[in-house]
Amino acid sequence: MNTFTNKTIVLIVGLFIQSYVISQETAKVINNDSLKNAIDLNSMVIFGDTLEVELKKMDPTSDLRTDELVQELEGVSMIRRGNYAAEPTFRGMSSGQLSVTIDGMKIFGACTDKMDPVSSYVSSNNLESVSVSSNSNHSSQGSNVGGGFDFQTKGPQFNAKKKLTGSAGIGYQTNGNGRLANFNLNYGDSAWAVNLNANYQKFDSYTAGGGEEIRYTQFEKVNFALSASWMISTTEIVKAQLIYDDAYHVGYPALPMDVSFAGGRIYSLSYKKYIKSGTLSIKAYGNNITHIMDDTKREFVPIHMDMPGKSDTYGAFLNAKLRLNRKHTLTLNPDYYYNVSFADMTMYPNDPTRPEEPSMYMITWPDVRRHSGSLLLSDKFKINTSSSLTYSGKMEYVTSEIFSDFGIRQLEAIGKDGSQPSNYVLGNVAILYQKEMSDSWSLFGQGGYAERQPTVSEGFGFYLFNSMDGYDYIGDPSLNKEKAIKGSLGVNWSKNQTRVEGKVYHYQFQDYIIGVVDSTFDGMTIGSNGVKVYENIPAASISGFEINFMAPLFKKLKFQNATQFSYGIDHHKDPLQMIPPLQNTTKLGYIHNDLEFRVEAVLTALQNNPRTNAGETPTPAYGLLNLHMQSPFTLFSHTWSTSVRINNILDTNYWDHLDWNSIPRPGRSFVFKVSMTF
C-alpha cells in the first residue's frame, strides 16, 4: 500500500483511507482502521484533549495546498486576502488567540498586515499531519486562549526496504494557469536517514465564477525541506531539519499592496530518547521570516510605499512524557523562546511641484524583543479502563520591550509610553474528562481557564492599515492580558463504520482585545476611515457546535456530513468580526480497488450578523460542488497516480464571510496531476 516505509498504518479519517506514515521515532505501530485508534494515535503525537484533536492525513503527492488541507479540519475556517496563504481560524478565533507551530516551533509572521500566516511556510507535500487542539495547554504551544494548530512535517524514514525511495509529481490547474511540481527523496538505512522535499507552485490571476478575472491573485512559491536523522542507539535519535520557503509576486486583491517576496528559513536540532517509562525530547530551533510588501505593480497608487518586515524567533524546549504507573502519565514541558519583530514603512511622495520633498519614514513594529519562558505540567490519570481525567497547568512569563528609540518616540507622540517593558504572567489550567459509556457511546467534558499576552501588533503596532475595515490600527503597550473561561462537551456514538459525533462549546472572554475607534487620531493611510486603538473590552463570548456524521452507505460508498456553527458577541451584544456562518459539508466517496471517487457539496448559510463597525457586511449564502477522482496505474514498473479534481463545478460566483473585502473566490477549475513513486 505504501512504499515509503516498512511500517504502515491505515486509518479512516473523515471518509477516506489515507496512509499515515509513522517513523520509528514514535516506536509504535497501529494496524487497525477504526477511528478510535486514529484518536489514540493522535494522543500519542499530541498531548491532551484527544477527542478534541482532529487529524488529517497527508497524501505524499497531495494536490491540495496547505491552506486547503487545514480548511478540512473541524471547526476551522480560513480568512482569505487573496489566493495565497489563507489564515486559519478556529471557532471564530484567530492570530494572537491561537498558537500556530511547525513541529512545535514557535514562528511569528513578519507581515504587519497578517499576509503570512505560519501555515504559509510549510508545504502540503511535506506535511505528515496537521492538528488543531482546543486545549490551551498543548505541549510547546505559545500562549493562547483558543487552542492551536501544529503542523507536523515529514521526517526522514529509517530502515526502508529500499534505501532510496521517493516521489515526483507535476500538475496543472486550468483556472489561474497553475503549474505545480513536487519531489521527495528519502534515503534511509538502520542508522541514518535523510529526506529532501521540494514543492513548486506558480499561478496567474484566477477568474471568479461567471468569468470575471480577479486581478492580483497570482503567486509563485518554492519550498524545500531537508531533514536528517541519526539513530545513535536503539533508544536515541538526533534530528536536524531545515525548511526553506520563498514566495514571489504574491497578489493580495483585498489589500492595496502585494508582496514581492516572502521568505521563511526554519531550522532545528532535536534529540529524542525513549526511556522505559516514556520519552524525553529536546529541541532547539530558530527561524527567520522576511516579508517585503510592494505596491509598484498596482495602478492608482497615491503614494508608493515600501513596507518590509522581519520576524526572527529562537527557542528551545524539553518535553518529557513519563508513565509513572498504570494510572498516571505525566508530561513536563519547559519552553523558552525569543522573538524580534521589526517592520517599517517608507513613503515616496511624487508631487512634481515639490521634487525636493524627502521620503517619509516610520516604524510600524518598533524592534520589539520578546522573551517567553513557560512550564507546562500535566497528568493523564486513567481512573479506570473506561474513563480518564487529564489535568494540566501552565505558567508563562512574557516580557516585551521596544529596542528602537525612534519607535518609543513615535509612541510618545501619540500619547503612549513604550519606554518600559510590557510584562505578563500568564496562567492556564485545563481539565478533560473522558468516559466510554459503552462499546459505542463515549463522551467528554472539557473546561479551562486561559490567558494570552497581546501580539506585537496589538501591543506596539503603529498605524497598521487594515483594508477590511479601512482603519489604521495602533497598539497599546499597557494592554491587559486577554482571558477566557472555556468549556466544551462532546458525545460520540460509533458502531462498525458508522459514527456520529457532536460537540458544543462556549468561550467566555474577559479583557477581549479588539480595535476600538478613537476619533482623537487622524488616519495615516490615505483614504482610511480613521484610527482604531487596540483595547481590552470587558467581555465577549463565542459559542457554537460541531456535528459530524459518517456512515457506509453500501459496501463501497461512504457518506460524511459535517456541520459547524459559531456565534460571537461582544459586551454590547454586537457581533464579533470574522465569525464564520453555519456551514455544512457533505462528502460522498466511492472506493474500488485503488480507484477513488469523491463528490463534495459545501453549503454555507447567509451571515447576517456582521460587525458593521469592523467594515463587515452581510455575506450571502453559497453552495459549491467539487469532484475528485484518483486512480493509480503501473508503468515501467513504477507506481503512478493520476488525479483529476474539478473545483466549483457549477462555476458559482461566491465569497465567504471571512474573505476580506468580498473578493470573489475562484470559479470552476480543473486540476490535473500525475505523480510517481519509486
Add this chain to the structure above:
Amino acid sequence: MKIFKYLTFLFVAFTFISLSSCNKEDDDPIETTPTDPFEGLTYIGETSAVGAGAIVKIYADEELFVGYNTIYVALYDSANTTTQLTEAHVTFMPEMNMGMMHHACPFENPSTTVESGTNAFKGAVVFLMPSTAGTWTLGVHIHNHANHQEGIAILPITVTEPSEPKLITFESEIDGTKLFVTRITPLSPEVGVNDVQFGIYKRENMMSFPAVNDYRITMTPEMPTMGHGSPNNIDPISTGNGMYDGKINFTMTGYWRVHLDFSTATHEIVKSGQYFDITFQ
C-alpha cells in the same frame, strides 16, 4: 606617620602621571588640543567697540538667517586681546539700510552675566529680511564695567533666507498692526514629541518691535502629502518676552506643515490660516 602619607601620595601621583602619559602616547592628537569653548558655534565676525576699549566677537548657532537668531557676544580687552571681559552691559542695535529707509528688528538684549563655558553674553535678534533686500548691520553697544567706558561696535552682517521660512509676517485683522512670528524651536525636529517655541513681535514704528505676550495660538500639524495630522499636540502659551511654548508631535519623518491661528486673550481673531513648513529626515 606623616612621611608614610606623603610617600603614598607620591606613589599615587606618580602612577597617575605615568598612566596619563601613556594615554597621551596612545591617542595624542585628541587629548592634547584644549576644547574651544566656541566649538559648535558659527563665527560671524568681529570689530572693536570704539570708546569701550573692547573687541567684540560675534558668534551664532548657525549663519544668520531670517528669523530668530541666538547671538553670542564675546568681549576682549582691546589692550590685551587674550583677556575676555565678563563684566559689561551689552545691548543690540540691529539695523537694515534699504536705501530709501532704515529699520530695525525685534531683539532680546543679553543679560548682564555671561554664559559659563563661552563667557559670552547671550541674546537674540530676529532678522526680518534677507540681505538681498538691503544691508544689515548689527550694532552692539558696550558698557565695559572693567573700565566704566562705553562704546558701539558696528558689524556688517549677511542674513540669508532659510530654505524653509522661519518667520511669517502678517497684519492683525483687528487693528492692522504689522506682526512678526518666528519659529524658534524645534531646531532639529525629530519623530516624537518636540518642544516648540514661537516668538511674536509687533511693529510699533520702524525702530521699535516690542514683544507681544497676550495672544493665544492654535497649532495644528499636518502632513499635506498624506492629508493627516498628529495627535496630542499642546498649543503654545505665552511665557513672557514674546515667547510661546508648546509641544508638537511628529508621527513620521518627512514634510510637515504646522498650521497656526492667532487670537487675542478674549478670543478675537488676529489672523488665521498661517503656517510654517518643517521638513526633516
